[in-house]
Amino acid sequence: MSELGLTFKEQLRLKAAITSTMEKPSDWICKNTSLRQKKYSFVDHEYQIDFVNDKHRIVTAKKCAQIGFTEILLRWMLCFLVQHQGSQTIFTQPTDTDVGKFAKSRVDVLFEECDIIKRLGTGGIDSAYLKRVGHSFLNLRGTFGTKAAISVPSDANVYDEIDFSNPRVLSQFKSRLQHSKYKLERLISTPTLPNYGVSALYNQSDQKQVVLKCNHCGHYQFLTWENHIWIRRHTDGAVFRKDPDSIDLYVAKPWEFKPYIACEKCEREVDRSWHGGCREWVAAHPERASDLDNGISGYHISQLDVPFVDVSDIVKASDKRFPEGYKKEQDFNNFVLGKEYAGGEGMKIDDEVAKLASLRMDMPKAASGTFVGVDLGATCNVVVVKDFWLRDRDYRVPVVVAAFEIPSERLEYADNEFDRYRPLFLVSDAQPYTTTVSKLAKLPKYEDRFKICYFGGKKAFTVSDIIVTANRTQMLDAVTDDLPKGDVMVADSVPDEFWPHLKNLVKVKAEDDDGTVYYEYVKVGDDHYGFALGYALLARKMFYELKPRSAGGSAPVEITGARTTL
Ligand SMILES: [Zn+2]
Numbered sequence: 001m002s003e004l005g006l007t008f009k010e011q012l013r014l015k016a017a018i019t020s021t022m023e024k025p026s027d028w029i030c031k032n033t034s035l036r037q038k039k040y041s042f043v044d045h046e047y048q049i050d051f052v053n054d055k056h057r058i059v060t061a062k063k064c065a066q067i068g069f070t071e072i073l074l075r076w077m078l079c080f081l082v083q084h085q086g087s088q089t090i091f092t093q094p095t096d097t098d099v100g101k102f103a104k105s106r107v108d109v110l111f112e113e114c115d116i117i118k119r120l121g122t123g124g125i126d127s128a129y130l131k132r133v134g135h136s137f138l139n140l141r142g143t144f145g146t147k148a149a150i151s152v153p154s155d156a157n158v159y160d161e162i163d164f165s166n167p168r169v170l171s172q173f174k175s176r177l178q179h180s181k182y183k184l185e186r187l188i189s190t191p192t193l194p195n196y197g198v199s200a201l202y203n204q205s206d207q208k209q210v211v212l213k214c215n216h217c218g219h220y221q222f223l224t225w226e227n228h229i230w231i232r233r234h235t236d237g238a239v240f241r242k243d244p245d246s247i248d249l250y251v252a253k254p255w256e257f258k259p260y261i262a263c264e265k266c267e268r269e270v271d272r273s274w275h276g277g278c279r280e281w282v283a284a285h286p287e288r289a290s291d292l293d294n295g296i297s298g299y300h301i302s303q304l305d306v307p308f309v310d311v312s313d314i315v316k317a318s319d320k321r322f323p324e325g326y327k328k329e330q331d332f333n334n335f336v337l338g339k340e341y342a343g344g345e346g347m348k349i350d351d352e353v354a355k356l357a358s359l360r361m362d363m364p365k366a367a368s369g370t371f372v373g374v375d376l377g378a379t380c381n382v383v384v385v386k387d388f389w390l391r392d393r394d395y396r397v398p399v400v401v402a403a404f405e406i407p408s409e410r411l412e413y414a415d416n417e418f419d420r421y422r423p424l425f426l427v428s429d430a431q432p433y434t435t436t437v438s439k440l441a442k443l444p445k446y447e448d449r450f451k452i453c454y455f456g457g458k459k460a461f462t463v464s465d466i467i468v469t470a471n472r473t474q475m476l477d478a479v480t481d482d483l484p485k486g487d488v489m490v491a492d493s494v495p496d497e498f499w500p501h502l503k504n505l506v507k508v509k510a511e512d513d514d515g516t517v518y519y520e521y522v523k524v525g526d527d528h529y530g531f532a533l534g535y536a537l538l539a540r541k542m543f544y545e546l547k548p549r550s551a552g553g554s555a556p557v558e559i560t561g562a563r564t565t566l
Contacts, residue, residue, distance in 0.1 A: 010119070023083075024053050025052045025053055025075075025076050025079045025080075026042065026048075026049045026052050026053050028079045028082075028083070029052065029072075029075045029076070029079060030042070032079075032082075032114060032115070032116050033075050033078065033110065033113070033114050034113040034114070035113075037113065040075065044273070044274075044307050044308045045067075045068055045072075046274035046279070047067070047210060047274070047279075047281075047301060047305060047306070048067075048068065048069070048072045050281050050299075051069070051072070051299055052072050052073075052075075052076050054297050055292050056289060056292050056295060056296070056297035057182075057183055057184055057185065057292065057293050057294075058185045058187070058295075058296045058297065059185070059186050059187070059296075059297045059298075059299075060186075060187045060188065060198060060201040060202055060205055060296060060297070060298045060299070061186075061187075061188040061189075061198070061298070061299040061300075061301070062189070062191050062198045062199060062201075062202040062298070062299070062300045062301075062338055062340075063188060063189070063190060063299070063300070063301050063338045064190065064301060064302050064303045064306070064335060064336055064337060064338035065190055065303075065335040065336070066303075066306075066309070067301060067303075067306050069188050070102075070106070070160050070188070071106065073091075073158045073160070073186050073188065074091065074106060074107065074110060074158075075110065076158075076186070077089050077091060077138065077156060077158055078110065078114070078117075078133065078138075080155070080156050080184070081133045081134075081136035081137075081138060082116055082117075082120065082133060082134070082136070084136065084155065084182070085120075085134050085135045085136055086135045086136060087136045087137075087155040087156070087182075088136065088137045088139065088152055088153060088154050088155055089136070089137070089138050089139065089154055089155060089156045089157065089158075090139045090140075090141060090150065090152075090154045090156075090157045090158070090173050090176060091138060091139070091140050091141070091157075091158045091160070092140075092141050092142065092143055092157070092158065092159045092160060092165065092169075092170070092173060093140070093141075093142055093143075093160055093161065093165075094142065094143055094144060094160075094161050094164040094165045094166075094511070095142045095143070095144045095145055095511050096142035096144070096145030097142070097145075098142060098161075099128060099129065099140050099141060099142045100128050102140065103128035103129075103140055104128070107131060107138075107140065111131065117133055120133055120134030120135075121134055128140060129141065137152075139152060139154070141173070143165040143166035143169040143170060143173075144165075144166050144169070144510060144511040144512070145511075150172070150173065150176065152176065153176055153177075153178075153179055153180065154173070154176040154177050154180065155177070155180040155181075155182040155183070155184065156177075156180075156182055156184035156185075156186075157173055157174065157176070157177060157184070157185050157186070158185075158186045158188075159173070159185070159186070159187045159188070160188060160189075161188070161189050161190065162187050162188070162189040162197050162198055162201075163189040163190065163191060163192040163193075163196065163197035163198055163199075163508070164189070164190075164192075164508075164509070165189075166510060167197075167522065187201060190334050190335055190338065191334055191338065191339060191340040191341075192334060192340065192341070192346070192508060193340055193341070193342070193344075193346055193347065193506055193508070193522075193524055194340040194341075194342050194524070195340075195524045195525055196340075196506070196508070196522055196523075196524045197522075199340040200524070201296060201298065202298040202300060204288070204296050204298075205285075205288060205289065205295075205296035205297060205298025206283040206284070206285045206286055206287075206288045206289035206295065206296070206297055206298055207283060207284040207285055207288075207298050207300065208281045208282060208283045208284075208297070208298060208299050208300065209222050209281070209282060209284070209300050209301075209305075210222070210223075210279055210280070210281055210282075210301060210305040211279065211280050211281075211282045212270060212272065212278060212279055212305075213277070213278045213279070213280075214263040214265065214266060214268075214270055214278075215270060215271045215276070215278055216263060216266050216268045216270070217263060217265055217266040217268075219263055219264070219265040219266065221263070221264050221265070223261060223272075223302070223304040223305060224304070225302075225304065225314075225318075225337055227264050228261050228262060228263075228264060228304065229241075229242035229259055229260075229261060229262075229311065229314075229315065230242060230259065230260055230261070230262045230267075230269075231246050231247075231249070231250055231257045231258070231259045231260075231315075232257065232258050232259075232260060233256055233257055234256055234257070234258065235256060242259070242315070247315070247318075247319060250315065251319060251321045251322065254312075254316075254322075258312065259311045259312050259314070259315040260311050261304065261311055272304075272305070272307045273307045274307065279305075281299065300338060301338055302336070302337045302338045302339070303336050303337070303338075304337070314336055317332055317335075317336050318332050318336070328344070329341070330343070330344040345507075346506045346507045346508055346519075347503070347506045348480040348481075348483075348484055348505075349480060349483060349484070349499075349502045349503045349505060350503065353483050353484045354490075354499045354502075356484070356486055357483045357484075357486055357488065357489050357490050358489070358490055358491075358492040359390075359399060359489040359490065359492060360492055361399070361401065361491035361492065361493060362491070362493050363401060363402045363403075363491055363493045363494065364401060364402065366420045366421065366422075367384070367386055367401055367402070367420075367421045367422065368421070368422035369386060369387070369422065369424055370384050370385060370386045370401065370421040370422065370423050370424065371384070371385045371386070371398070371423060371424060371425050371426070371536050371537070371539040371540040371543060372384050372385075372418050372421060372423045372425075372426040372427075372539060373385070373426075373427055373428075373531075373532045373533060373534065373535025373536030373537070373538065373539055374414070374426070374427070374428035374429060374437070374532060374535060375428075375429050375528045375529070375531040375532040375535065376408070376411075376428065376429040376430075376431065376432060376433050376437065377408070377528055378408060379405045379406065379407055379408060379528075380405065380406045380407075380408055380411055380414070381403070381404075381405055381501075381528035381529050381531070381532040382402075382403065382404055382405070382406060382414075382417065382418075382532060383400055383402070383403050383529060383532035383533045383535070383536045384400070384401050384402035384403070384421045384423075384536065385398045385399065385400055385401065385488075385533070385536040385537065385539075385540060386398070386399055386401045386421075387399070387540075388489075390489070397486075397487060397489055398488050398489075398536075398537060398540055399488075399489045399490070399491065400488070400489070400490040400491055400494060400498075400533060400536075401421075401491055402421065402491075403494045403495055403498050403529055403532070404417075404495070405495075408433065411433055411436050411437070411440075412436050412439070412440070414440060415440055415443060415445075419445075423449075423539075424449065424543050425449045425450075425539040425540065425542055425543035425548070426441075426446065426449065426450040426451070426539055427450075427451050427452075427453050427468060427535040427536070427538050427539040427542070428440070428441070428450070428451075428452050428453065428535065429452070429453060429531065429535065430452040430453055430454050430467070431454075434452070437452050438452060438466060441466040442466060447548070448466075448548060449543075449548050450466070451463065451466055451467065451468040451539075451542070452466055452467055452468070453467075453468050453469075453470050453535060453538070454467060454468075454469050454470075455469070455470060455471070455472040455475075456469050456470075456471075457469050457470075457471055458471060459471060460474050460475075460541065461538065461541070461542060463542070463546070468538070468542065470538055472521065473507075473518075473519065473520060473521060475534045475535070475537070475538050476505055476521050476530070476531075476534050478534065478537045478538070478541070479502070479505060479530060479533050479534050479537060480505050480507075482537075483502070488533075488537065494529075495529075497526070497529065498529045500525075500526070501526050501527050501528055501529035501530045502527075502529060502530045502533070504523075504524050504525040504526060504527040504530060505521060505527055505530040506521065506522060506524050507519040507520060507521050507522070508520060508522050
């Protein structure tokens with residue numbers, strides 16, 4: 001179909017729909033798109049209106065499940081494609097499989113019900129990955145999978161479920177916006193770990209939440225799981241604040257009770273709906289998003305803020321004794337409250353581990369028979385490991401005997417620092433100071449026992465000349481698996497930043513080209529000592545497996561009691 005063959009009136013209407021760029025996306029969406037054969041409406045979805053009309057270049061939403069943000073962003077993108085004829089956009093899903101489902105169940109259905117698309121024409125394109133709207137194109141892509149790569153320029157990107165997407169591929173998609181005058185980005189997700197993905201973005205944003213004004217006493221408040229849930233008994237009308245006891249009652253006889261949301265001040269049941277101006281988005285840091293081009297506009301929404309989600313469903317989801325209950329506290333927080341959750345399988349190092357793996361020991365200024373790991377950065381972090389026979393163990397245990405920083409401008413003389421510990425083997429990060437560390441690694445005194453490390457491959461490590469190629473996940477697994485077991489110990493005199501860096505070694509789920517699930521370490525904060533320890537343990541492993549002749553046999557080990565001095 002083309003623009004030709006339309007009546008004059010139709011052409012005028014089409015032109016108005018295309019060129020009315022002043023029309024707000026929310027109005028355009030209601031006028032031009034449908035849902036189940038009815039015109040789209042924001043009734044009970046009023047929280048979507050500000051989000052969809054947001055004029056910031058970068059908009060993020062840290063959200064609970066099932067609130068229609070994916071659906072509304074698809075409509076927002078369609079509005080953009082129609083209003084900006086000749087543009088290109090990218091809409092991502094975590095995996096290729098997700099794209100296939102999304103194209104069929106959402107995009108195709110939306111297109112079929114949209115008159116304006118029919119009139120503009122789809123150019124006969126029938127692909128899950130490419131859609132045409134008149135002179136504009138919509139690219140659908142996964143972030144894990146073979147079809148992820150894309151070379152087209154883009155004017156607007158939507159990234160759905162970023163916490164479950166491949167961060168490297170997301171940044172490739174971002175680079176496609178470089179030459180656009182719009183450069184719009186919408187990043188949404190159910191959060192997972194604190195300060196990772198959508199949580200990190202939201203933290204940098206103006207941090208909007210939905211405020212509620214009590215329809216009884218006028219008190220303004222943000223609804224929370226901790227302070228706003230009450231349970232009423234049908235038989236006598238008695239009310240109970242949510243606590244472990246009242247939840248027990250509810251679990252035992254769910255038919256006798258009805259959970260509800262009450263004002264934190266007057267304790268009466270509140271109207272959660274958006275009618276009557278009782279609800280509104282409010283930013284904690286409006287100044288951060290005052291610049292439309294550079295500020296990040298951020299939204300956080302939980303199911304408590306979504307009027308059509310029943311409070312009993314929320315309470316039931318919180319407790320695994322209900323058939324509907326989430327088995328893990330983490331999932332309830334992420335999917336129902338739209339909140340990040342510390343702990344769980346992704347974060348293995350915590351205060352308990354730090355306590356268990358700490359060994360009373362003063363860091364020595366010098367030692368011998370050690371393994372050295374170096375993580376390069378603005379400051380270079382060095383970890384020195386030495387094997388010990390500990391009193392209660394019948395195998396030798398690597399102990400972190402020293403951890404310190406070297407300023408990057410001193411890196412070329414770092415061998416002086418290393419040599420105080422008379423290392424048997426050293427591994428350093430190869431980047432970004434490749435030339436400097438290569439020179440160090442080639443120093444004759446190290447006799448081929450100093451390697452610079454790149455990541456790649458499925459093997460623990462492969463060596464070629466001064467280069468070792470190591471599997472990043474396996475290298476860090478050695479740290480996060482062995483510390484909690486006490487199979488790596490740490491002197492309690494390490495610098496204060498040591499344990500915080502180690503706690504930042506967290507893993508998230510990822511997916512292979514063929515759909516195989518695996519786990520990958522991601523950046524959630526400073527993790528330099530974590531990597532440096534990984535390199536040091538890799539150096540130790542390489543030493544035992546490669547048995548370099550020059551070092552002669554195995555590492556000298558020390559025997560230690562409760563208090564150790566070298
Ligand atoms: Zn009140």
